Amino acid sequence: xxxxxxxxxxxxxxxxxxxxxxxxxxxxxxxxxxxxxxxxxxxxxxxxxxxxxxxxxxxxxxxxxxxxxxxxxxxxxxxxxxxxxxxxxxxxxxxxxxxxxxxxxxxxxxxxxxxxxxxxxxxxxxxxxxxxxxxxxxxxxxxxxxxxxxxxxxxxxxxxxxxxxxxxxxxxxxxxxxxxxxxxxxxxxxxxxxxxxxxxxxxxxxxxxxxxxxxxxxxxxxxxxxxxxxxxxxxxxxxxxxxxxxxxxxxxxxxxxxxxxxxxxxxxxxxxxxxxxxxxxxxxxxxxxxxxxxxxxxxxxxxxxxxxxxxxxxxxxxxxxxxxxxxxxxxxxxxxxxxxxxxxxxxxxxxxxxxxxxxxxxxxxxxxxxxxxxxxxxxxxxxxxxxxxxxxxxxxxxxxxxxxxxxxxxxxxxxxxxxxxxxxxxxxxxxxxxxxxxxxxxxxxxxxxx
Numbered sequence: 001x002x003x004x005x006x007x008x009x010x011x012x013x014x015x016x017x018x019x020x021x022x023x024x025x026x027x028x029x030x031x032x033x034x035x036x037x038x039x040x041x042x043x044x045x046x047x048x049x050x051x052x053x054x055x056x057x058x059x060x061x062x063x064x065x066x067x068x069x070x071x072x073x074x075x076x077x078x079x080x081x082x083x084x085x086x087x088x089x090x091x092x093x094x095x096x097x098x099x100x101x102x103x104x105x106x107x108x109x110x111x112x113x114x115x116x117x118x119x120x121x122x123x124x125x126x127x128x129x130x131x132x133x134x135x136x137x138x139x140x141x142x143x144x145x146x147x148x149x150x151x152x153x154x155x156x157x158x159x160x161x162x163x164x165x166x167x168x169x170x171x172x173x174x175x176x177x178x179x180x181x182x183x184x185x186x187x188x189x190x191x192x193x194x195x196x197x198x199x200x201x202x203x204x205x206x207x208x209x210x211x212x213x214x215x216x217x218x219x220x221x222x223x224x225x226x227x228x229x230x231x232x233x234x235x236x237x238x239x240x241x242x243x244x245x246x247x248x249x250x251x252x253x254x255x256x257x258x259x260x261x262x263x264x265x266x267x268x269x270x271x272x273x274x275x276x277x278x279x280x281x282x283x284x285x286x287x288x289x290x291x292x293x294x295x296x297x298x299x300x301x302x303x304x305x306x307x308x309x310x311x312x313x314x315x316x317x318x319x320x321x322x323x324x325x326x327x328x329x330x331x332x333x334x335x336x337x338x339x340x341x342x343x344x345x346x347x348x349x350x351x352x353x354x355x356x357x358x359x360x361x362x363x364x365x366x367x368x369x370x371x372x373x374x375x376x377x378x379x380x381x382x383x384x385x386x387x388x389x390x391x392x393x394x395x396x397x398x399x400x401x402x403x404x405x406x407x408x409x410x411x412x413x414x415x416x417x418x419x420x421x422x423x424x425x426x427x428x429x430x431x432x433x434x435x436x437x438x439x440x441x442x443x444x445x446x447x448x449x450x
Contacts, residue, residue, distance in 0.1 A: 003250065005242035005274025009371060061103050064279070068104070071200040071272050072283050073290075078109045080290035085300045087160040090282065091117040091140035093130040097170035100279055117143070130168035132266050132278075133450040134181065137165040137174055149421055149449060150181035162289065162303060166278040172266040173278035175285055177303025185217035185319050188262030190310050191284050193223045197291040198284060200272060201258050209256035211241050214362050214377055215389050215405045216264040217317035226314075230256055235364050235376035236263060236391070238275055243368040245271040251368050264321060264405065266450075308417065316416035318408040318423045322446035324437070326399040332392055335402070335440035339378050339390065342434075346380065351430040357383040380434055385409040388431045402441065404431055 001007050007015075034042055034055050044053045080086055090105065092098040098119035105111045113119075117139050118126065129136040134148045145152055145159040163176040175182040182190075188210075195207040209230035212220045224231035234240035241261040248255035262268040267276035268284075285303070292301040343359040350356075362376040380388040389405040406427050410416055431437075438444055 001242075001274075003242065003246055003274050005245075006237070006239040008239050008243065008369070009373070010369070061099050064100060065103055065108065067272060068280060068283060069108075071198065071280065072287050073199055074108065076290040077283065077286045079296075080286060080293055081105075081109055081111055083293070083296065083300070086162070086289075086293075088115055088162040088164075088286075089117055089140065089143050089160045090115060090119075091132075091137055091143075091163070091165040092119045092121075092170075093128060093132065093137065093165060093167065094118045094120060094122040094126040095130045095166060095168035095170055096121055097166040097278065100170065101166075104279065104283075125168060130166075132165035132167050132172055132174035133448060134174075135448040135450070140165045140174070140176065144176040144181075145179040146176065146181055151419065151421070152179035161300060162286070164278075164282045164285070166282075167266070170278045171269075171276040173268060173281040174266055175281070175303070177307075180302075180304040180307070182303065182307055183217070183319050184262060184264050184266045184268065185212075185219050185317060186307060186310065187281070187285075188212065188216070188260065188268050189219035189223045189314070190307065191262075191268065191281070191288070192220060192229070192260045193227070193310065194288050194291070195258070195260060198287055200270070204258045207258050207260060209244065209259045211244055211259065211261040213237075213240075213263040213265075214364075214379070215321075215391060215403070216262060217319040217407050218385070218387075218409065219314065219317045219319075220262070222314045230254075232367070233364075235362065235373050236265070238263075238267070238269075240364070240366065240373075241269070242274045243366055245274060247368045253368060264319070264450075311416035312413040315409060315411035315413070318410060318418075318420050320406050320420055320424055321450045322404040322406070322428075323448040323450070324402040324404070324441060324443045325447040327402050327441045327443065329400045331440050331442075332400040332402050335435060335437065336378065336390065336392060338440075339435055346434065351433060352426040353384075354386060354427065354430050355383045357381050380431075386427060388427065388434060390431075390435060402437070404435070404437070404446075406431060 036057055039057050039059055042055045090101050092101055098121050101116050101119060105115055106113050134141055134150055140163050144163040145155040147153050159178040161178055165174040175187050192210045195201040201207050210220055210224050211232035211234055213236045214233055232244060244256045245259055247253045257271040260270050268281040269276040340361060346356050346359050358381045360379055362379055364373045364376060377389050377391040387407040391403045393401040393403055406424055408423055408427055
């Protein structure tokens with residue numbers, strides 16, 4: 001779309017409608033090849049003079065970095081990065097982020113190239129799966145002293161103070177501290193709670209609104225309530241956040257910007273662009289760390305300390321997602337149909353202290369354009385505030401991917417430092433009972449745990 005964001009459903013529906021009425025199309029076999037390695041403008045005119053096409057090639061790295069330099073205080077971030085007790089590593093996973101990260105951290109901020117892992121883009125991601133999570137970001141996870149469940153493991157030398165990873169197209173991010181994994185749900189809540197450390201938000205009068213996708217944990221909800229921010233729970237998909245960002249300029253409604261938004265699938269962003277932005281999230285965390293570590297003579301305030309401080313103030317949303325990839329589509333569909341049919345009988349059901357207070361198929365009415373999105377995920381909401389959510393996805397390759405989201409809220413500060421796996425056992429068992437997942441899919445273990 002012209003705003004730089006994903007197309008809303010109304011637009012894609014119109015495109016589809018047009019495809020049903022096409023009777024012919026034309027191809028221009030002699031259109032010249034444009035050299036994408038050279039910045040500049042090329043104009044191509046049809047021989048009959050009926051059409052002129054203008055192609056402009058820009059330096060995308062320079063363009064994005066110039067924008068980010070207007071958002072963050074690069075001088076403060078460089079002061080942090082230059083501390084002798086601070087180190088970082090950024091795993092680009094052989095995706096497109098490499099040149100951007102090199103321009104930002106090596107050329108602009110003067111860091112050694114060794115702070116970047118897998119920074120050479122490759123069409124096959126060097127045989128890896130460029131997904132920034134604990135399962136697939138092997139090199140970062142090992143460097144930060146973690147295992148695939150986010151647990152601390154011994155390393156030959158102390159891990160860096162800060163670590164991050166990007167996916168193939170660099171819009172998603174994973175954040176870690178030394179021996180410490182930050183869930184995306186906690187990350188967006190912590191960034192929103194500290195928005196004023198970033199010049200972009202201060203210069204525009206402070207943060208006005210926050211939004212999260214429905215499966216993302218409720219950590220952001222409490223930040224919104226405490227800071228009196230407008231709050232939105234949307235279906236999964238950045239187009240819903242884009243509508244909120246454009247509410248005033250495009251739709252003539254309420255101005256919700258500046259806005260911070262995020263999804264549990266490692267996407268975080270704001271209204272500086274109309275998409276999630278992995279490099280933005282990494283720089284935001286570095287800006288936050290720089291703010292906490294202004295006293296160069298004091299001990300380094302770590303990522304873990306900042307997260308635990310947040311839990312002490314707001315409570316902790318213990319959270320995990322199980323992905324079952326490559327599931328037979330018909331079997332997965334049958335499982336979801338069975339769960340929908342069970343809503344009426346499931347409400348009131350109790351399992352090891354968890355009581356289902358409500359069950360539904362999430363539906364969203366967009367407050368900006370009035371559009372309605374149905375069947376966006378099955379929700380089992382517990383009386384204690386815990387949640388079990390199921391969604392089907394068809395974007396992860398062949399077959400279907402069943403995503404199971406588990407969340408347990410713990411308000412007591414003294415109980416916020418437990419291992420997630422130790423806390424979630426009963427909720428995992430309850431989810432398996434509610435869904436009959438093994439019966440329908442034949443799966444006993446998830447493909448990916450995040």
